[in-house]
Amino acid sequence: MATIKEELRAAVKKLFDEDRIDYFVGYVEDYGHTFPAILAKGSDLSRLTFDRKSYNNLADFLPELRGSRVGLVCKQCEVRTLNVLAAEGQIERDKLVVVGVPCPAMVDPRKLPADEAGLDDLDESYWQEKCRRCLERNTPFADVFVGERASTPTPAEGWPLLQEVEAMSAEERLAWWREQMSLCIRCYACRLACPLCYCHQCFVEDNKPQWLDKSVRPENNLHYHIIRAIHLAGRCIECQECSRVCPVGIPVDVLNNVLARDFAERFGYLAGETAEAKPALTHYERDDKEDFIL
Amino acid sequence: MAEEEKQSVRETAAPWEPNVVGFLCNWCSYAGADLAGTSRIPYACNVRVIRVPCSSRVDPLMILRAFREGADGVLVSGCHPGDCHYIEGNYYARRKLIALKQLLDHVGLDPRRFRVSWVSASEGRKWAKVVETVTRDLLEAGPFHYEENGDDQGRAPGRG
Ligand code: SF4
Numbered sequence: 001m002a003t004i005k006e007e008l009r010a011a012v013k014k015l016f017d018e019d020r021i022d023y024f025v026g027y028v029e030d031y032g033h034t035f036p037a038i039l040a041k042g043s044d045l046s047r048l049t050f051d052r053k054s055y056n057n058l059a060d061f062l063p064e065l066r067g068s069r070v071g072l073v074c075k076q077c078e079v080r081t082l083n084v085l086a087a088e089g090q091i092e093r094d095k096l097v098v099v100g101v102p103c104p105a106m107v108d109p110r111k112l113p114a115d116e117a118g119l120d121d122l123d124e125s126y127w128q129e130k131c132r133r134c135l136e137r138n139t140p141f142a143d144v145f146v147g148e149r150a151s152t153p154t155p156a157e158g159w160p161l162l163q164e165v166e167a168m169s170a171e172e173r174l175a176w177w178r179e180q181m182s183l184c185i186r187c188y189a190c191r192l193a194c195p196l197c198y199c200h201q202c203f204v205e206d207n208k209p210q211w212l213d214k215s216v217r218p219e220n221n222l223h224y225h226i227i228r229a230i231h232l233a234g235r236c237i238e239c240q241e242c243s244r245v246c247p248v249g250i251p252v253d254v255l256n257n258v259l260a261r262d263f264a265e266r267f268g269y270l271a272g273e274t275a276e277a278k279p280a281l282t283h284y285e286r287d288d289k290e291d292f293i294l
Numbered sequence: 295m296a297e298e299e300k301q302s303v304r305e306t307a308a309p310w311e312p313n314v315v316g317f318l319c320n321w322c323s324y325a326g327a328d329l330a331g332t333s334r335i336p337y338a339c340n341v342r343v344i345r346v347p348c349s350s351r352v353d354p355l356m357i358l359r360a361f362r363e364g365a366d367g368v369l370v371s372g373c374h375p376g377d378c379h380y381i382e383g384n385y386y387a388r389r390k391l392i393a394l395k396q397l398l399d400h401v402g403l404d405p406r407r408f409r410v411s412w413v414s415a416s417e418g419r420k421w422a423k424v425v426e427t428v429t430r431d432l433l434e435a436g437p438f439h440y441e442e443n444g445d446d447q448g449r450a451p452g453r454g
């Protein structure tokens with residue numbers, strides 16, 4: 001039986017041969033690593049892979065490739081992102097060929113044993129945090145599906161770190177966030193890795209008016225992170241790319257989770273669950289629960 | 295003038311006065327504040343009013359910027375839900391402000407520093423009461439510095 005890698009390579013070759021796509025966005029393996037790549041027609045497809053280290057959110061590349069016909073490996077992280085991007089008019093679905101895969105749950109490289117022994121059988125304790133909350137392991141709207149369908153997971157409730165922070169008093173939370181913010185060097189890797197931060201001009205670069213002080217001080221860093229969380233309110237699909245790429249290890253996604261949790265409770269809204277749902281901030285109900293307004 | 299209103303106004307200025315930035319929508323809250331003035335209702339003078347066309351014009355950026363510029367508190371005030379001059383602006387504003395409120399509460403900002411109110415053009419008395427409430431709370435909360443114990447570089451204590 002062909003492995004998923006072989007099936008994937010054959011499927012992509014077929015897409016290029018039939019001239020259905022100009023680019024393919026997937027993962028390649030090299031130097032013992034798995035990393036995302038954009039392959040053009042005629043590229044070497046022999047390094048294409050899909051394994052337990054394919055944790056990046058590939059939808060990050062789509063707004064840039066807009067206008068081209070693109071094929072894409074699509075696990076659940078990308079599925080939810082595509083739903084949001086489609087609702088916001090950022091992708092042209094008819095130019096996209098979605099290659100579905102059964103997601104085996106991704107491992108966290110920081111937790112991996114040095115020799116990566118038994119990569120395929122590592123249990124939940126080695127997983128990426130996001131994979132514990134995954135809703136569905138198979139791509140629901142795949143144009144091509146490779147591999148065998150995976151079983152439906154039971155998503156874990158809640159976000160452990162958010163719960164930990166919320167158990168603190170207001171003063172402790174202030175101190176905790178101050179501490180985190182004093183580490184941030186404002187490299188904006190979190191923004192770059194975010195598939196939904198696709199603005200050509202971000203508020204952080206605005207000069208007239210200058211909304212955000214350029215100096216890297218905790219209060220300015222917090223200012224940046226709060227506004228970014230607002231811009232992702234009702235949009236963040238919890239792929240945790242922001243926290244994963246942060247060079248100083250700030251769990252940036254906690255702020256996004258605050259809103260995801262509140263919007264789920266308050267508005268019954270989960271970003272990217274369906275392509276039809278109206279984004280939470282471009283929509284309202286007359287009786288939205290307001291509990292703090294004078 | 296009602297007895298309670300008289301009492302609510304401080305006779306002498308406190309040693310420190312809170313600076314409140316108020317974003318008021320043109321059609322309801324600004325007119326409501328105007329009515330409070332023309333009706334000669336006495337109330338605290340701590341709110342610096344910025345008139346905006348609609349409460350939905352208030353971007354969370356402006357609110358954080360106000361804090362950065364030294365505000366001790368920020369008040370956003372608009373028409374009651376259902377009464378927006380632009381029909382639905384304040385419904386959108388409400389969701390946006392709820393999101394900001396959640397985040398500010400989460401990062402440990404004193405909830406008394408960021409307030410939202412619905413004040414209509416006929417509610418001069420309510421406006422006076424809102425300002426009194428906000429000012430009194432901020433007098434208790436004290437001046438706002440994000441980096442209270444930080445060094446002069448703005449770093450949190452204990453960091454190089
Ligand atoms: S990736 Fe980390 S250090 Fe860089 S801007 Fe984001 S939070 Fe700050």
Ligand code: SF4
Pocket residue numbers: 191196197198199201202203204227228231232
């Ligand atoms: S932080 Fe906001 S303005 Fe900047 S790229 Fe993200 S969504 Fe756009």
